[in-house]
Amino acid sequence: MLTNNSLKQPIYLDNAATTQMDPKVLDAMLPYFLENFGNASSSSHVYGWTAAEAVDIAREQVAELIGAHSSEIIFTSGATESINLAIKGVFENYKEKGSHIITCVTEHRAVLDTCEWIENTGGKATYLPVNTEGFIDLAELEKEITSQTILISIMYANNETGTIQPVREIGELAKKHGVLFFTDATQAVGKTPIDVNEDDIDMLSLSAHKIYGPKGIGALYVRRKNPKVNISSQIHGGGHEKNMRSGTLNVPGIVGLGRACEICQMELESKQDAVGILRNLLERELLKIEGTSINGSQKHRLPNISNISFANVNGEALLLDICREIAISRGSACSSVTSKPSHVLKALGLSDEIALSSFRISLGRFTALSQIEFAIHNITRIVEDHRSIVG
Numbered sequence: 001m002l003t004n005n006s007l008k009q010p011i012y013l014d015n016a017a018t019t020q021m022d023p024k025v026l027d028a029m030l031p032y033f034l035e036n037f038g039n040a041s042s043s044s045h046v047y048g049w050t051a052a053e054a055v056d057i058a059r060e061q062v063a064e065l066i067g068a069h070s071s072e073i074i075f076t077s078g079a080t081e082s083i084n085l086a087i088k089g090v091f092e093n094y095k096e097k098g099s100h101i102i103t104c105v106t107e108h109r110a111v112l113d114t115c116e117w118i119e120n121t122g123g124k125a126t127y128l129p130v131n132t133e134g135f136i137d138l139a140e141l142e143k144e145i146t147s148q149t150i151l152i153s154i155m156y157a158n159n160e161t162g163t164i165q166p167v168r169e170i171g172e173l174a175k176k177h178g179v180l181f182f183t184d185a186t187q188a189v190g191k192t193p194i195d196v197n198e199d200d201i202d203m204l205s206l207s208a209h210k211i212y213g214p215k216g217i218g219a220l221y222v223r224r225k226n227p228k229v230n231i232s233s234q235i236h237g238g239g240h241e242k243n244m245r246s247g248t249l250n251v252p253g254i255v256g257l258g259r260a261c262e263i264c265q266m267e268l269e270s271k272q273d274a275v276g277i278l279r280n281l282l283e284r285e286l287l288k289i290e291g292t293s294i295n296g297s298q299k300h301r302l303p304n305i306s307n308i309s310f311a312n313v314n315g316e317a318l319l320l321d322i323c324r325e326i327a328i329s330r331g332s333a334c335s336s337v338t339s340k341p342s343h344v345l346k347a348l349g350l351s352d353e354i355a356l357s358s359f360r361i362s363l364g365r366f367t368a369l370s371q372i373e374f375a376i377h378n379i380t381r382i383v384e385d386h387r388s389i390v391g
């Protein structure tokens with residue numbers, strides 16, 4: 001049933017957009033579509049108990065991957081919903097303390113647009129700049145904290161460049177000033193070790209489809225003590241998920257997310273080392289093409305993402321040609337259809353022109369050496385063809 005994608009063309013190197021489901025995840029989910037189809041809230045019969053038991057196991061699996069307690073995991077429809085719930089939920093519940101949120105210019109649109117909503121609803125948002133590697137400045141962050149600040153929302157790792165923010169230091173600062181810390185860890189979970197307690201993270205968003213699980217399911221971690229975080233529900237109804245997110249639970253999706261987390265937990269070290277070796281090989285070879293450079297931090301970065309600029313080409317035409325053979329993107333999946341330069345790359349100081357000829361190549365658990373060799377050979381050939389047209 002599983003297609004051998006290492007032979008399929010275009011080869012897939014857009015794993016930061018989404019991942020192929022791991023067949024082991026699908027196997028875990030299937031019984032919950034068929035014989036075990038019960039509603040996890042049906043407490044009077046075995047169909048409900050079986051579903052509830054599966055949800056409990058998944059909650060443990062998700063919690064374990066990020067060092068949380070299972071009672072701190074709220075299931076949602078994905079990271080976008082988790083982000084909305086975290087930011088709006090805090091904004092609505094901590095009004096007595098203040099309404100100021102600090103975030104960063106390179107966040108995913110889900111965070112930026114939610115912060116814009118906060119501003120349109122009477123709150124205040126500060127957008128920290130980043131340096132050329134994509135890092136925020138911790139001193140600048142501390143300077144922006146006021147008595148009105150209720151939340152710091154800084155992503156764990158960037159979806160376009162893979163740059164990992166100094167999360168532990170941000171957590172420490174937040175704690176020192178009594179401000180809550182939410183991190184959008186959609187790209188980081190399963191790719192780098194995360195511990196919400198060691199990093200003083202109060203809320204964290206994650207999504208199954210970025211870690212070889214199904215689409216349409218994710219989770220929000222919400223700290224239960226030191227401090228206990230209280231958020232207002234954004235979806236009202238039957239009071240599911242401790243009244244924080246109503247709606248009948250997506251049991252097969254939850255089982256899939258749990259299994260995906262369990263596999264990440266088991267394979268994190270070995271698989272990410274292997275992915276990092278392939279990514280570094282790809283970069284080393286592509287950098288041999290004149291006018292090529294890597295964007296973002298090369299030290300504190302996820303092992304699976306590479307963001308590469310190709311100077312002196314028409315970015316749009318180059319991307320079209322590459323994508324016939326190798327599926328890559330301009331960055332976030334939602335902005336890759338537009339030909340607007342990426343807000344992330346612009347924040348790193350790139351010109352519009354170079355930002356438009358910069359692409360994200362993202363590897364995954366199923367990426368094979370033969371695919372990377374294919375990508376090196378063909379991207380090099382296509383860029384050189386384009387250069388000869390432009391030149």
Ligand SMILES: Cc1ncc(COP(=O)(O)O)c(C=O)c1O
Binds near residue numbers: 155186206
């Ligand atoms: C950093 C980041 N945050 C949030 C999201 C949104 O995730 P979802 O597709 O689960 O809503 C994405 C997905 O592209 C992402 O990369």
